[in-house]
Amino acid sequence: MEPKTVIITGANSGIGKAAAKQIAAQGHRVVLACRNMERAKAAQREIGGYSLTAQLDLAQRASIHAFTDWVHRELGKADAVISNAADFDLSQKQRVFTPDGFERIWFTNHLGPVLLIDRLMDLLIASPQGRILTVSSKGLLMHPFLTVNLNDPMFNDRPYSVPKAYYQSKLAQSMFTNWLAKQLTGTMVTANCIRVTNVKLDLNRFPDIPQWMKNLYAIKALFAIPPEKMATIYARAALDPALKNENGRLIEYPLKTCDFPPYEKDPLCIEQVMRLTYRQLGINPAITYETGSN
Template sequence: MDHKVCLITGGNSGIGKAAAIQLAQSGMKVMIACRNEERGRAALQDIKSSSDHDQVELLVLDMSSQASICQAVEMFKSKHSKLDVLIHNAADFDITRKTPEYSEDGIETVWATNHIGPVLLTSLLTHELEQSEQGRVITVASQGLMLHPYLKVNVKDPEFKTGGYRVAKAYYQSKLAQVMYTYWLAEQLKDTRVTVNAVRVTNVKVDISRYPDLSKVMKILYSIKSRFSISPEEMAETYTYLARSPEMKEVTGEYFNEKNKIVSSSRYSKKKRNIEEVMELTMKYL
């Protein structure tokens, strides 16, 4: 049987892991990509056990490192000649971080991991996506962008080198850039069998144990927020829908919420001139 192949970054925890289990249960070959091999191997066993499906693989991949991405792509290509679904789930959003951190390429890690990395990974796997009967690229953004309707990508200083850095600010900027990239890539691939769509992730329960340095006040706030949040498994259902649903075969360049409904992004994000400006900036990093 020719199983469909799905690569999901950040597939070792949270929504990514839940989606990996669901996709494996559907019969897909699933490759989870994560930067920590030990955590990845533990997740791999959990996913196989939970899905009762052994066609699950681990790909060690640091999305902030261009060398790591290139190496991981070569590893993927040595095992698979096609890719049916690529889900850009991995994200850098350490809510305890006060100052910027930089990747081995010298790029601020939120910008590198959440935006530059996905663009590079997709470009290196476009040929494999085109070998699929119907390839699908799924990017991931955030409902939090709705609280910042006038946000723009700082094309002159996307890494906040001149000051004003806040991890939340860097995160939402990177997610806005991903939405714009989705629209751009859908246009670039409109004459192929590859579709490109984005997910607007809503409030999802956070595993506070992943942030041991979080202040007591913040822990209380996140505890309250969790009462009004959905589970990773519920959010992952949208990933699975976009990856598997026959209804999505010809849908491209759209933005979906957790109810599988098309939603709109900001006016700024949809303007062709702004998209081209962001993508011009992006390509300079590659």
């Protein structure tokens, strides 16, 4: 297989790092796009191969611009983007805002990744077979009635909860994936969403969480798979030729592709979420598919 250039956000720990290691071991160029550069450099030393690090803070529009400019300037290529990073700080209790005034989870986990992928779209389209992979959570199955609150996605006028904000952002990412899959009709680029199951977390990353939460996560860990196992799905979704025709699908561990639940694939709901998304970002989409074109 020709070496590919694969960008993984949040690749300094957990599943992202394990995926970077597996992809680099297959001889591909992997970009660890990370907020914490100290951890990114440590991960790069562990991964070896043709891995690179680059600064990317998905909570900051300026950082997303600087990163995508760097990719264009220094690499000029992107065959796959794995939008893995997510803001889920177990010690967070109150709403936190980005420097641009957005609720941080909504921006980091949804608006930021949309902006990132939008600004890399030209490179993905130029690739012989570009692949966009977003990451959602199997935990969404526990919230079957959750929807993206179109009037108040940033909890201005309703009680704030970190899990609600997190799952809302994951729902929006699923819908973004479905929307992308449609917009990309007629191109060689595919968009799929990896639905991550219960994966062992490194609790050292959250030193400030209370003891009861540590106990809860210790129990959860008994049923969790190691990041390396989940990462095999990331690597296959990014590279496996057998998956090249999968588009607009959920990909799960162990390897299985399936359809999205009804709300996440509802065309009207998707349109509303994406209209809100681009309005909040204040940009027009880099790619739009007109019905009847092709």
